[in-house]
Amino acid sequence: MKKIMFVAxxxxxxxxxxAQEKLEMPDDSLVFTTVLENxxxxxxxxxxxxxCWSYSSLAFLESEAIRKNxxxxxxxxxxxxxxxxKTYTDRADRNVRTHGDAxxxxxxxxxxxxxCMENYGLIPEGIMPYPITLYGDSLYNFTNFFxxxxxxxxxxxxxxxxxxxxxxxxxxxxxxxxxFGVCPTExxxxxxxxxxxxxxxDYLKLDPADYVSLTSYTHHPFYKSFILEIQDNWRWASSxxxxxxxxMRVMDEGVRAGYTFAWGADVxxxxxxxxSGKNKCVATVPDTKQTAGVGSDQSRWTGEKAGAKIxxxxxxxxxxxxxxxxxxxxxxxxxxxDHGMQIYGIAKDQHGKEYFMMKNSWGEMGPYKGFWYxxxxxxxxKTMNIVINxxxxxxxIRKKLGI
Numbered sequence: 001m002k003k004i005m006f007v008a009x010x011x012x013x014x015x016x017x018x019a020q021e022k023l024e025m026p027d028d029s030l031v032f033t034t035v036l037e038n039x040x041x042x043x044x045x046x047x048x049x050x051x052c053w054s055y056s057s058l059a060f061l062e063s064e065a066i067r068k069n070x071x072x073x074x075x076x077x078x079x080x081x082x083x084x085x086k087t088y089t090d091r092a093d094r095n096v097r098t099h100g101d102a103x104x105x106x107x108x109x110x111x112x113x114x115x116c117m118e119n120y121g122l123i124p125e126g127i128m129p130y131p132i133t134l135y136g137d138s139l140y141n142f143t144n145f146f147x148x149x150x151x152x153x154x155x156x157x158x159x160x161x162x163x164x165x166x167x168x169x170x171x172x173x174x175x176x177x178x179x180f181g182v183c184p185t186e187x188x189x190x191x192x193x194x195x196x197x198x199x200x201x202d203y204l205k206l207d208p209a210d211y212v213s214l215t216s217y218t219h220h221p222f223y224k225s226f227i228l229e230i231q232d233n234w235r236w237a238s239s240x241x242x243x244x245x246x247x248m249r250v251m252d253e254g255v256r257a258g259y260t261f262a263w264g265a266d267v268x269x270x271x272x273x274x275x276s277g278k279n280k281c282v283a284t285v286p287d288t289k290q291t292a293g294v295g296s297d298q299s300r301w302t303g304e305k306a307g308a309k310i311x312x313x314x315x316x317x318x319x320x321x322x323x324x325x326x327x328x329x330x331x332x333x334x335x336x337x338d339h340g341m342q343i344y345g346i347a348k349d350q351h352g353k354e355y356f357m358m359k360n361s362w363g364e365m366g367p368y369k370g371f372w373y374x375x376x377x378x379x380x381x382k383t384m385n386i387v388i389n390x391x392x393x394x395x396x397i398r399k400k401l402g403i
Contacts, residue, residue, distance in 0.1 A: 265338065274365075356376065
């Protein structure tokens with residue numbers, strides 16, 4: 001996820017309404033109440049780095065570990081540095097092997113975390129130097145770290161040499177280790193010794209086989225898997241393809257059943273309100289077209305457009321999202337692979353309209369201290385893919401997918 005891209009414990013999760021009440025906001029500002037929320041860990045800050053994919057995927061896995069192991073607490077904190085180090089090493093190798101055709105960038109995918117968990121393991125925060133990195137930064141700052149490494153790898157990958165000296169891998173590994181520290185092969189945590197692999201199995205009790213990627217596009221058959229064509233899917237991971245109504249159903253019913261999911265989406269839209277306007281840290285799809293007199297209200301929201309499966313209450317005041325509109329955005333690059341986040345709950349505004357509750361990785365910004373509210377039309381329109389526990393998928397949809 002390119003631009004900035006597979007909780008605070010419960011007290012912080014409950015903050016949105018209280019925070020809203022303390023703010024002197026216009027009368028027409030949105031006020032949210034929580035319908036349900038699933039456990040999430042504290043807000044993190046990716047700072048000056050394109051590592052949202054690691055923060056969001058590990059946030060998701062932290063919630064999964066807590067869900068499966070109630071004895072674990074919301075202070076669980078997995079190490080982004082370990083995941084990023086392992087991923088960049090593998091990605092450099094793929095870039096060189098494809099002569100630069102497989103991209104090398106700061107971004108990544110949720111699958112990088114699943115792959116790392118399965119093949120290398122995971123470790124808790126505090127074992128490697130971050131958040132006090134070897135450069136002395138208290139937060140990631142890739143300004144001086146990433147461009148020289150990117151240039152070096154590019155020079156190797158695009159070289160016209162007839163034979164490459166394999167020492168380049170040691171050079172790249174040295175650059176990574178100099179910033180993040182050396183990845184441990186064993187460590188002690190809470191009085192017990194682990195390897196990264198045994199930490200996943202024995203402490204987190206997570207199984208990489210439990211997690212699947214889902215998406216919804218018409219240029220591939222539904223109920224089949226395909227490799228999502230985005231640059232940061234450099235491992236060429238496959239996603240199961242669902243019709244939009246079933247895709248939305250998985251997300252809604254999954255959250256209601258106690259699951260969270262890693263959410264990859266385009267956040268470059270005007271409706272993804274960051275710091276300005278009366279409703280900061282809220283994502284919607286404003287309906288900018290004139291619709292007065294065009295069909296009935298019912299038909300506008302649900303009836304006459306194929307793929308429009310958002311209810312009238314959920315879509316009120318926003319653009320009608322159809323399968324065709326979603327596909328158009330992907331095909332013409334107006335929907336881009338921007339950012340990785342975590343969806344963990346459902347809330348309603350004062351008008352009764354439902355939103356997904358989202359955990360971000362931009363620090364405790366905004367009125368909700370790092371948490372956001374995302375409308376269902378926005379999710380239907382701008383989601384690239386999600387990674388979710390396969391057991392969160394309704395049984396009838398799982399049967400169609402053969403999982």
